[in-house]
Amino acid sequence: MLEAIDITKQFKKKKVVDGLNMYIESGETVGLLGPNGAGKSTTISMISSLVPPTSGDVRFRKQSILKNPQELRRVLGVVPQEIALYNDLSAKENLLFFGRIHQMSGKQLQKKVDEVLELIGLSEQKKVITKHFSGGMKRRLNIGASLMHDPEMIIMDEPTVGIDPQSRNHILETVKRLNQEMGMSILYTSHYMEEVEFICDRIYIMDQGRIIAVGTKDEIKSILSAEKTLTIKVEQPNEKFIQSIRQEGLVKEVQSSGNMITIVIPKEVNLFARLFQLAEGTETTIQSIEAQTPTLEDVFLHLTGRALRN
């Protein structure tokens, strides 16, 4: 349905996106995962016809959108990362505006506004001025505004940033419904692994402008099938202890955050006894060690050497 072919975006001398290839089939939910600054938003801008790539092509139903983006725009809804709404208008007035600029009017428009308000759970608050909404409600309305013209495909750029867990769940459920009940194709970008795991059929992992892994959840996790992750909780962070773990030949990755240390080791290796020895030698008290099955977070750590949210 939508395909990016070897697209690159360069601002001055810096390549923000570098030779990226990806596709979305009709009715599919695709995740684009990567840390802040990975180039996700620029990729979305190019795919949604807002910014032309420096090189490469974007095709919608086999036709390039670079010269004629109108057909894509007709069926595409975009939920930007920012709250792209008028703060001084009510929820209903915002939806009416975005419906009108999509050439909707009269009863059709009113009906669609009611439907969208119902879907995003803001029917009761439709007359409330947007600036008085909570962060979560604004995010829901932000999604609603992009649904006014019944898009076939929707691109969501980190739609759950900075909101409470309840609103986040509501949004994730809504996204699922859009895909499963309405058949919309969805490209969902996030740096929250669990959201992408929950929603998406297929995942692209992006870092520093390039796709570093692609596949279904299971395919990507299988990258780590030969490895396991241990999370060590220590009483006090101790750099000597971390260094001593790094020097262990079988340890592939070490990450620390506060009093938590995450290490990746081969699946068959038992390192528990050795870890307690190292702790004793560096006067560190281990409070717990937990072995985990691989997550997308682990995959990202494995592929880039960095945590997603760093």
Added chain:
Amino acid sequence: MFNAFLKKQLLVFIRNPEVIILQLVMPIVLITILGFALGGLFEGEKSPIEAKVAYVSQGNEEDDIEEFKTFLQKSRLDPEAIAAIEGQIKTLLPLKILREDVFENDKLKEFVHVKEVEPEKLTKLKKNKDYAVIIEVPEKFTYHFLMSVFFPSEQTSEKPELKLYQNEDRELASQLVADIIEDFQHQYTLQTALAKIGIPMNPEMKQPAESEVSIQSISAVKSVSAIAYYTIGISMMFVLYVASMAGTFAFAEKESNVYTRIILSRASRTSYLMGTFISAIIIAFIQLLILFGFSFIAYGVKWDDLSSFLAITICIAIAVGGFATLVTTLNYRFHSQTFSNFFSSIGVTIFALLGGTFVPVKGMSETVAEIGKLTPDGAAMNAYLNIYQGYGIETVIPQLVTLCIYGMMLAVIGVSIFPKEVRQ
């Protein structure tokens, strides 16, 4: 789609308290303060038109009459004819009638003040900008006049002509005096011609009928009170803030990615900018109606010619729409709100100073006053003041054209340089 932009823009403006304060409360407060505090500057003027006229005579009317009488005596006319002509001379003296009967007319004296000045001061006088008109009476004017009436075929007879020096800085006043003299001349020539064929001079000729019309038209001119002046001046200043506000709101749309949504909805950039243009026009128009309406209700600043008032208001609103479009474009083009801020802090202030918002530009240098007339404030203020004083719409056509050109030209520039690709 255009209605969507318009409705949204109006709602956004109305729902912003700072907009209401800046666009309505502040100008009302300023009109009140300046109107009352600086009222003294305006109260000294009984009439908006005051013409100082210098009367310079290079000759002597009595000597001219004597010379003419000598000529009469030497002529071949019989004594009876000579006596008849001598009898008519007293009623035919144009300078005497002009000085004593026209310029001394009670109504005219309110506006026109005539001062006799010695001929040797004429050169210096021409440099004196206080005088609206200098009337120079050439040597032997009366003699030549009488000769042209009674002996038109005599070769010695010259065409008697008054010289009129008009001060361009006092266009209105000088034109008024010129018109009065021209009216007088027409009437006088007619009456003299009639007298020559035996129809006596009309005693009312001494106050020419057309001059009466001119005097009445001056009487009809309304003086401008301080409150009226500052209602116009302050409104012209604050209406320009609509443009910077429109630019600020548009930039916020870009920053929050609302503009992205608009573009993805397949709305054209032109229709987006036209939405800005037209909504700024409507908001500016409504703002001016509220400010002038307040001034009418609170201070009695009344517009007798409502249709001309509305025409000017529409034209200045169009100019504001043009500025709004250009400021929006520049904000987008340079990815910064600097242009809105620059326009509201520097641009509006410069226009207000040059246009005469705070003090009438007539008191400034000639160059500044000329430049001031070309600013949107200056053009609109000139137009409003003329209409307020009772002049017809035809007197303000250049100002209306200037304002419309501002609006259209800036809107076209804004649309043509609006960026095709929007930086994220």
